[in-house]
Amino acid sequence: MLTKNNDIKNLLKWYYRSGERSEEPQTCPDEEVFYDFLMEKLPDNLRNELELHLLTCDRCRHTLFEVSALLEEDYLPCESEVPDPVAERILSRIPEKKIAFTGLLWEKVIEKINSFCNNFMDIFFPREREFVYVRGSRKVISENLIVLEKVFKAIKLQIEIEKVRNNASDIKVITKDPDTGAPFDGVRLGLLNTRREVASYMAVKGETLFENMPFGWYKLTARKDDKNLGEVILRIKE
Amino acid sequence: MHLDPGILKSPSSAKLEKNPFFKGFDMKDLSQEKELIHKCIQGNSESWQLFIKQYTALVYYVIQKVIRSKDFFASPEDIDDLHNDIFLSIMDKNGHKLRLYEGKNGCSVSTWIRVIAARATIDYMRRKKESVSFSDDRTERETGQKEAFSNVFLKVLEDEEQRSALKDLIKSLAPRDQLFMRLFYYDEVPPREIARVFNYTTSAVYSRGNFLREKLKKALEKKKQKNKEVNSSIYNNCRDTDLP
Numbered sequence: 018m019l020t021k022n023n024d025i026k027n028l029l030k031w032y033y034r035s036g037e038r039s040e041e042p043q044t045c046p047d048e049e050v051f052y053d054f055l056m057e058k059l060p061d062n063l064r065n066e067l068e069l070h071l072l073t074c075d076r077c078r079h080t081l082f083e084v085s086a087l088l089e090e091d092y093l094p095c096e097s098e099v100p101d102p103v104a105e106r107i108l109s110r111i112p113e114k115k116i117a118f119t120g121l122l123w124e125k126v127i128e129k130i131n132s133f134c135n136n137f138m139d140i141f142f143p144r145e146r147e148f149v150y151v152r153g154s155r156k157v158i159s160e161n162l163i164v165l166e167k168v169f170k171a172i173k174l175q176i177e178i179e180k181v182r183n184n185a186s187d188i189k190v191i192t193k194d195p196d197t198g199a200p201f202d203g204v205r206l207g208l209l210n211t212r213r214e215v216a217s218y219m220a221v222k223g224e225t226l227f228e229n230m231p232f233g234w235y236k237l238t239a240r241k242d243d244k245n246l247g248e249v250i251l252r253i254k255e
Numbered sequence: 256m257h258l259d260p261g262i263l264k265s266p267s268s269a270k271l272e273k274n275p276f277f278k279g280f281d282m283k284d285l286s287q288e289k290e291l292i293h294k295c296i297q298g299n300s301e302s303w304q305l306f307i308k309q310y311t312a313l314v315y316y317v318i319q320k321v322i323r324s325k326d327f328f329a330s331p332e333d334i335d336d337l338h339n340d341i342f343l344s345i346m347d348k349n350g351h352k353l354r355l356y357e358g359k360n361g362c363s364v365s366t367w368i369r370v371i372a373a374r375a376t377i378d379y380m381r382r383k384k385e386s387v388s389f390s391d392d393r394t395e396r397e398t399g400q401k402e403a404f405s406n407v408f409l410k411v412l413e414d415e416e417q418r419s420a421l422k423d424l425i426k427s428l429a430p431r432d433q434l435f436m437r438l439f440y441y442d443e444v445p446p447r448e449i450a451r452v453f454n455y456t457t458s459a460v461y462s463r464g465n466f467l468r469e470k471l472k473k474a475l476e477k478k479k480q481k482n483k484e485v486n487s488s489i490y491n492n493c494r495d496t497d498l499p
Contacts (some may be wrong), residue, residue: 080377
């Protein structure tokens with residue numbers, strides 16, 4: 018009895034197949050536990066727990082052997098091993114620093130109060146419209162077409178205003194990166210008249226078109242991720 | 256003794272200096288690694304950039320290594336996606352996973368990343384193939400062999416009492432011995448690999464295997480002997496009472 022390895026193998030085969038050890042695996046341990054186990058740094062009780070878990074969890078048993086093999090070898094990282102697009106793709110996904118929720122909430126509240134106060138005061142004391150002081154240029158391409166360029170810190174706006182009929186014009190806005198001049202995508206462009214938002218579009222391939230806009234005062238806003246990138250006040254007239 | 260390559264076998268500073276990614280950042284310094292992690296958790300984009308550049312090659316290497324070790328086929332696109340998924344899982348929820356890293360007992364970030372990458376690759380392989388395990392290899396080997404259930408030993412086990420005795424015996428072993436038995440006799444993991452995991456020498460693995468087999472054998476024989484005695488006494492008792 019039990020004189021050959023085959024005997025004990027069969028015995029264990031029967032044992033593991035008999036369902037005696039088929040309890041559901043518990044939650045798999047954290048990554049550092051594997052290191053501690055391999056380095057013999059786990060306290061006895063935790064080590065026993067892990068060993069019992071390993072008996073039933075194929076995934077962790079597998080991980081343990083792979084990690085032990087990985088830790089044994091000398092490895093020198095070399096960035097050339099990773100294809101450039103792969104590294105670039107993940108680098109482009111780096112999260113931007115987020116402001117704490119309370120900070121964000123406070124910022125919103127202040128913005129709303131300011132906006133309310135301004136609108137309220139405008140009723141009693143109408144103000145002269147203030148233009149945004151930015152670097153800009155104006156080109157008259159033809160009698161019916163004017164091109165404006167406004168450069169902000171984070172965005173460059175090229176605004177083409179073309180008269181399409183009496184008292185109406187198309188407004189094409191091209192968004193660009195201020196440094197490289199490349200199309201700037203993902204920007205929401207809003208057009209507001211004195212009372213409300215008239216239209217709001219997302220720039221596709223760096224372009225947006227507002228069609229058949231009646232002549233008058235407008236405020237063009239460029240926003241991305243709730244951040245105001247720039248505003249331009251336009252007055253379109255005959 | 257195992258050395259942690261993350262700390263002791265990391266590239267020399269001279270080699271690091273040549274690599275623009277690692278300029279000014281010493282991987283050997285655990286406190287510096289922890290500081291980097293801390294800054295990443297705070298949401299510092301530059302730190303995330305450094306973190307990715309620091310470990311991107313390692314993650315890629317681990318994926319390829321684990322896939323190769325199991326003779327698994329994965330397309331380059333799959334490997335690229337897996338690489339990105341691993342980093343995204345670390346960056347997800349404002350670095351939630353990164354917060355789990357404690358670095359206690361000298362576990363370096365690179366070692367921790369190795370475990371994460373290895374585990375993710377195993378999960379990937381398990382998803383692709385229903386199961387990739389030592390048990391799979393064993394099953395394949397078994398199909399080529401004749402089932403040896405007919406041996407004398409297992410005939411003994413037909414008795415329910417013997418079966419429960421065997422279960423009790425295995426359960427009475429220390430968890431480490433149970434795991435050892437499973438790996439050595441059931442999963443048939445190469446002794447060299449078992450030695451690496453348990454920190455034994457290869458010859459110690461064989462000795463341990465023999466020792467446990469003998470232990471089990473003696474315990475079963477003892478149990479069998481005890482049962483024989485009980486049975487014979489019952490038989491004798493019955494025989495005595497049956498006599499006129």
